[in-house]
Amino acid sequence: MPGTSFLGSPLLLSPPSATAKPLRHQPTIKMSLNPNPIAAITKLLWGQSLPPNLLISTARSAWSSAWHLMMSQLAQSDPTGGYTRPASQFRRxxxxxxxxxxxxxxxxxxxxxxxxxxxxxxxxxxxxxxxxxxxxxxxxxxxxxxxxxxxxxxxxxxxxxxxxxxxxxxxxxxxxxxxxxxxxxxxxxxxxxxxxxxxxxxxxxxxxxxxxxxxxxxxxxxxxxDLSPPPLKKKMDEWNQIIYPNINNGVYRCGFAQSQEAYDSAVNELFNTLDMVDEHLGSSRYLCGDALTLADVCLFTTLVRFDVVYNVLFKCTKKKLIEYQNLHGYMKDIYQIPKVAATCNLGAIMDGYYKMLFPLNPSSIRPTIPSGCEHEMLCKPHNRESLPWVERDVDALVS
CATH class of the missing domain: 3.40.30.10 (Glutaredoxin)
Structure with missing residues (x-):
């Protein structure tokens, strides 16, 4: 009767001879019909158990070496394994x-x-x-x-x-x-x-x-x-110097870290800065007062991706954005500005990270969008338009 070999090709088994004596206590080996030859031979050798320790350690070592090689091509790093973003080549x-x-x-x-x-x-x-x-x-x-x-x-x-x-x-x-x-x-x-x-x-x-x-x-x-009014230019620059390295690039420094030391440093700086910005936004509708600026736009594009991508895939797991009352409301406030929501295709965003960053997600399985990040939830009232504006010194906030 036809069976399947571990290579997946048909295997013809000869019918038993009429004169042959049956073998006693002969264990019966049933060939798997699983079309996956690796799964079939693994089950034949080890049953439901994990492979021997030597095989596991060898596979772990091989995957670790391959991962570091792929990460070195995907993301440049410094000697400590910390991610360094390449500079843009065409500036104006x-x-x-x-x-x-x-x-x-x-x-x-x-x-x-x-x-x-x-x-x-x-x-x-x-x-x-x-x-x-x-x-x-x-x-x-x-x-x-x-x-x-x-x-x-x-x-x-x-x-x-x-x-x-x-x-x-x-x-x-x-x-x-x-x-x-x-x-x-x-x-x-x-x-x-x-x-x-x-x-x-x-x-x-x-x-x-x-x-x-x-x-x-x-x-x-x-x-x-005018999203960069001259009176706010200095304050915008101060916020950009805080937000870019610690939040915008900070999530990438977490996700692309190639050592525990680099990750620990990046994740601590990220959440310390998020805590500080959240506190500031408790008394200021936007970063520089009651007017949207380019600094807010730059922060928003990271925040809208935080719970759907960075919290999970980039290991920014200390807190979700939705746990920050002021930051989350601020993100919803900007999302609800006319024309902004149309630029936020969360499905395409998640596909781009989960399905394409193979070293970070080898299965390419994309998780479902968190309920708090769905369009209907992001359109709920944020009540930030009534916030009183309290003038604050950015340097004092950082210190």
Whole structure:
């Protein structure tokens, strides 16, 4: 009768001879019909028990070596195993009035919090018509690629991955390579592209949101909105110097840590800073008072990802964001600003992390969205508009 070998191919067993004497006390071995040959041979050798200690320790050692190798390619680290973020290669720190006359195109990826900043400021400033966007999605190898996506009508306003609307490329790397002289560096989002000159204008998120805020008012439908007013510039810079290393990049320093020492340092700095910011927001609607600024936008894109990704996948487990009364209400406050929620595709965000960061989640299984992070919950009243504003010195808060 046909059976299955451990290689998965048919195995023909000869019928017993009529003259053959039956063997007594012969154990019967039933071949598994499991199509997985590894599972079949493991069950044959060890039954329901774990493999011998030597095999487990060998597998652990091999996986640890492979993990460190993959992590070294995914995330650069210092000698202590701490994550170090590479600098952006295309910066724009000076004003250029001619940019408003260029044919600009924005490239983003929905999982990326740095790209999310640019989408929010683009929407709030009313630049959607003036600066079209192409939305890349993570490919199976981790690179950014373009594809058509469809969503249910009830979510028709939310942003989804798209084709490359400016160049018709299949991947973001191909777009970067269109520039004069080509390109051999990291193909990152966000990236602002000059479609006429075939050149990268900028791929540093903060430079882009500053440009969107004040450098393109002549093509903006909401030029009166200023997210970086001169009187608040100093205070914004102070908050950015606290939030970027400890929270924005702090969650990555936790998730990409390659040693216990590096993780412990990063997680303590992260939650000490979250505690401090939560206390500050108990008497201030936004970071710099009662007006939304670019500093708030930068903090928001990390906070909206915290409970759905960073708390679980990046081991930021000391507290969930929903446990911070002020921070969570603050996040909901910004989420409910018109046009912001449409930039927050939590399904795409979770897919980008859980399904693509293989060294952190080898199974690629994406957990369900926490109930407190669903759209309906984020739209519930936050009651922050009535907060009295108490002037505070940022340096005093840190100390």
């Amino acid at each position: 720190t000076t004003a250029d009035p001619s940019l408003s006359r260029r044919n600009l195109h924005l490239y983003v990826g929905l999982p990326c919090p740095w790209a999310h900043r640019t989408l929010i400021v683009r929407a709030l400033k009313g630049l959607e018509e003036s600066i079209p966007v192409s939305i890349a999605a993570p490919g199976s190898d981790g690179s950014w690629e373009f594809r058509n996506s469809s969503i249910p009508d009830r979510n028709k306003d939310i942003l989804v991955p798209s084709l490359d609307k400016a160049n018709g490329c299949k991947t973001l790397k191909q777009v970067y390579n269109l520039r004069r002289g080509g390109y051999n560096g990291r193909s990152t989002v966000p990236m602002l592209w000059d479609a006429d000159q075939k050149e990268v204008v900028c791929n540093e998120s903060y430079d882009i949101i500053e440009l969107f805020n004040s450098g393109l008012n002549v093509i903006s439908s909401n030029p009166g909105l």
